[in-house]
Amino acid sequence: MYNLFAQVIINNNSKSTDQIYTYGVINELENKVQTGKRVTVNFGRNKHIVDALVISTSGVCNIPLNKIKPIIDVIDDKPIIKEEMIKLAFWIRERYICKYSDAIRLMIPAMIKYEHKIIIKVKNIDFNSTLNSKENELLEVLKKGDFELVKLKKIYKGNDLYPLLESLKDKKVIEIISKENTDKNVAHERLISLKEDKPIDEYNIKKTPKQLKIINYLKEYGKTNIKTITKDLNVSASVIKNLEKKDVISIEFVLYQTEEKKKKEKFIELNNEQRIACNTIISSDDRAFLLHGVTGSGKTEVYMNVIEHFQNMNKQSIMLVPEISLTTQTIDRFKKRFGNKIAVIHSRLSKKEKFIQWSKIYNREVDVVVGARSAIFAPVQDLGIIIIDEEHEDSYKSSTSPKYDTIEVAIKMAYILKSKVVLGTATPSLNTYYMTIKNQIKLLEIKSRVNNTMMPKMNIIDMSNELDKGNNTIISEELYESIKLSLNKKEQVILFLNKRGYSGFVSCKKCGYVAKCDHCDVSLTYHVKGNMLRCHYCGRTKSMTNVCPTCGSDKIEQFGAGTQHVEKLIKHLFPSSTVERMDVDSMKNLENYENIYNNFKSGEIDILIGTQMLAKGFDFPNVTTVGVLSADAILNLPFFNSSEKTFQLLTQVSGRAGRGSKKGNVYIQTYESNNFIINAATNNDYKLFLNEELKLRKEFAFPPFINIINICLISRNEGLVSKIAREKYDELKILVQDMVTERSLLLYRPVPHNIYKVNDEYRVNLFIKASNYCLNNLKKILRSIYMDKDIEHIKVSININTDTI
Structure with a gap:
């Protein structure tokens, strides 16, 4: 009956369908069905038409043929997911205890997601007289025109719609067609170009200064996206429209277009440490590297040189940054180096914009993908290298299911795709650095700043003394004087406070x-x-x-005090200065980030106040004063890694000062001036911090010496979530008893979450400490208890190696 069988993953959120299903491939579809394509199938007893992803095909099947259903249709012309990425999705499912469909969705953009429209089309108007009354009744409806399935379900109210459709299809009366809604889902760009490329004087029109700018721009760069040109030249769309009316330019609509621009960035000679790092990454047989370079050591220049090497080998690269605010700075530098052969992916893009970027990457029209965490799943065709800047940042860990760690995913990808991964930072996470000690990642170090620029002078301010002086504000006298001095010299200031509002x-x-x-x-x-x-x-x-x-x-x-309070105070203390704030509340979209970034870069902003996003890689050479207004804010959080986060944050914030030729000063305000962590950060002594912190982690059984797993049950029913949490704990306790006895596992009783209720949902946590020895068996047990079946009115969130306990 079938010569080919397809193994598929059904697009369904139910845990009960989290398995691989086999369907038959009819002769007409044999040349179309391929691994990585989406197909439509009948699923379940009611024969619901759903879509699925083909994960493999085979000529043999050990399931009785009378139980095999046929694939209805093939959605995609080309595979949308590579076989290697399907392999990665399987690894993600096992590593993070999630569903197949959750892992697969990471790799499919919203505008070509699983959901698509089914069109029902009458194929044979002279239908067979053997149709029964119900089939005839439905056919009379269908003869009125082509129907989308969604619309048909509203018209035909019977419970037997799916069996009737299948019967009509079998009798070749109708066709069931998978069809993407191209009118809405396919994004277009508007491109402009000169109708004739001729000398300026030969354009026989009256040309305004802005129109001249546009003509010269198009003469230099050629066909360009309207959004790009209006932004680069600060001109309105009406200026472009007038040129179109004058028949100087033409406007066309295309699916997408990669613009080519000339490189503007001058070649920068690498110093010896940078050169060694580059050569090692390129020539070494190792797959994974940690580039540990002090702040301002030129890590980005190393990244770009390595990417250029792989570009010359006709390979694509992925460049990840931890914060959307950093994409502006990174794109700015990368465009100057690589022209517009880059694509950008991050959460602030609209679905349409993401689809455009996805299409550019998928069709191999770009060499470099720049973005935040989700860009790791970009559809690169021939990956050379993944670079993860500021690898220590928490934003590389997903907060929604599946709760994957981008660092782990990138390393796994490097081995599956036979590519390389570079993790760069001035303050490596303990987990990553420990991997270098265990020889799982190769360590590369850059110990000095570019051009031997001096590290900033670090000043610890004991705020208890400020109270004794009668200073009740959040700004110490020393910091105040330094701000005033910097402003008098036309230099810039960054003030950091980890509290919004x-x-x-x-x-x-x-x-x-x-x-x-x-x-x-x-x-x-x-x-x-x-x-x-x-x-x-x-x-x-x-x-x-x-x-x-x-x-x-x-x-x-x-x-x-929060950032808004500090903003008000600073404006009062320095009324003639331009002050701006950068936090989640003020940065509502990417345009806000870009405006602040560009204005600060150009010197239009004197003092920038913000939260953690200011600590992540900003490079402004005119910043000479940096103030950390409350170093204790993170140090005293109830997390096992609060010391690590404090050290990283203080070091990173401090690194924003003195990056140019001017001397920098950093003021760390604290009520714990003798704290070991604060002093280690002040002295930029990572090795001292590392050795002391690893001793504590080992003694108290914390990562990287143990795995911490958090199972969080969530429900609007407070009594139910507590009851289920206890029942599941009792079930789990029995199944892991041998692991507990052999001391490879610690199981804690269920407890309310630190913030018990969020958005009217109650949360109960269960924590487990497990050795690597028992981790795989434990995950199988956790899947059987929490993931094999849906728990009514309960949501389950599983986090491997959580930061809290």
Whole structure:
């Protein structure tokens, strides 16, 4: 009956369908069905038409043929996922205990996602007289025109729609066609070009200065995207429209277009340390490297030289940055080096924009992919190298299922695709550095800054002494004087505070009332804009009140300074300076990031205030003063790795100062001036910090010496989630008893999450410490308990090697 069989993964969220299914391939589709293509199939007893991904094909099948259903149709003309990436998806499923479909969706952009439209088309109007009454009834509906399945389901209310459609198809009365909605899903770009490329004087029109700029731009770069030209030249679309009316330019619509621009960046001679790093990465047989270079050591130049090497070998590269704000800076540098042979992928792009970028990569029209975490799954055709800048950043760990670690995924990809991966940072994560000690990753070091630029002078400010002096503000006297001096010299300042909003919380000084979110177990944060209280977990807001709702007192006050408070204070202290803020609240879209970045780079902003995003790789040579306003904010968080995060943050923030020829000063304000971590960061002594921290981690059984697994159960029903958490714990305890006895596993009782309720959902955590020896068996047990079947009204989140316990 069938000469070919296809193994597929069904696009379904149910845990009960998380398995591989086999379908038969009819003769007409044998040349179309391929691994990596999507197909439509009948699924389940009710014969629902769903789509699936082909993961392999075979000429043999050990399932009885009478149980094999045929594939209905093939969706894609070409495979959308390579076989090697399907292999990676399987690894992700096992590593992070997720479903096949969850792993596969990581690799498919939203605009060509699994969901597509099914068109029902009448094939034979002279239908067979053997149709029964129900089939005839449905056919009369279908004869009115081609129907999308979604629309047909609304018209035909019977429960037997799918069996009837299948029967009509078998009798060759109708066709069931898979069809992408190209009108909406295929993104287009508008490109402009000169109708005739001739000397300026030969254009017999009256030319405004802006029109001249456009003509000269097009003469230099050729056909260009309208968005690009309006942004680069700061001209409006109306100027372009006028040139079109004057028959100087033509505008065309295309699916996508890679623009070619001339390289503008001058060649930079590598120093000896950079050259050794480059040559080792290129020539070594190793797959994975840690590039440990001090801040300002020129790691990006190493990245670009390595990428250029693979570009010359006709291979593509992936360049990851941890923060969307950094893509602007990285794209700026990479465009100057590689022209427009780059694609950009990150979460702030619209679905349409992401699809355009995906298409460029898929069709091999770019050499370099730049982006945040999700860009690791870009459809590169011939991967040479993956580079992960600031590898220590938490943003490389996914917070949604599957909770993958980009570092682990990249290393696995390098081995599967026979490519290489470089992890770059001034402050390696302990896990990564420990891998170099175990010879799993090759260590490369750059110990000096480019051009031997001096590291900034580090100053620890004990804020207890400021109180004794009568200074109650968040700005110490020394930091104030340094800011003033920098501004007088026309230099720039960065101030860092790891807290958004105007104040940390609002409380009544009379009765102790604290304004809390009605939907989450957290206090609300006061925001000046709109005079409102906002929850930083669910996003809900309330109007600020001046009267305590509990006791009626007017002693409502704001406690704990946030970035908005600092912004107001700095504007008061330095009224003639231009001050801007960069945090999640002020950066609503990529345009906000770009404006702040470009304005600070050009010197239009004097003082930049912000949260952690300021610590991640910004390179501004005119910054001479950096202030860390509260070094204790992360140090005292209840996480086992808070010391590591504090060291990394202080080192990275400090590295923003003195990157040019001017001397830099860093002021670290703290109430714990003798703290070991703060002093290690001040002295830029990573090895001292590393050795001490590894001793503590080993003694108390924390990563990298042990695996920490968190199972979080989530539900709107508080009683149910507690009950299920206990039942599952009891079941798990029995199955892992041997592991506990042999001391390869520690199982903790279920406890409420640190923030028990978020957005009206209650969360209960179960923590496990497991050795590498028992990890694989443990994951099989966890899958059988938590993932094999859906738990009614309960969501399950599993995190391998979580940062909290």
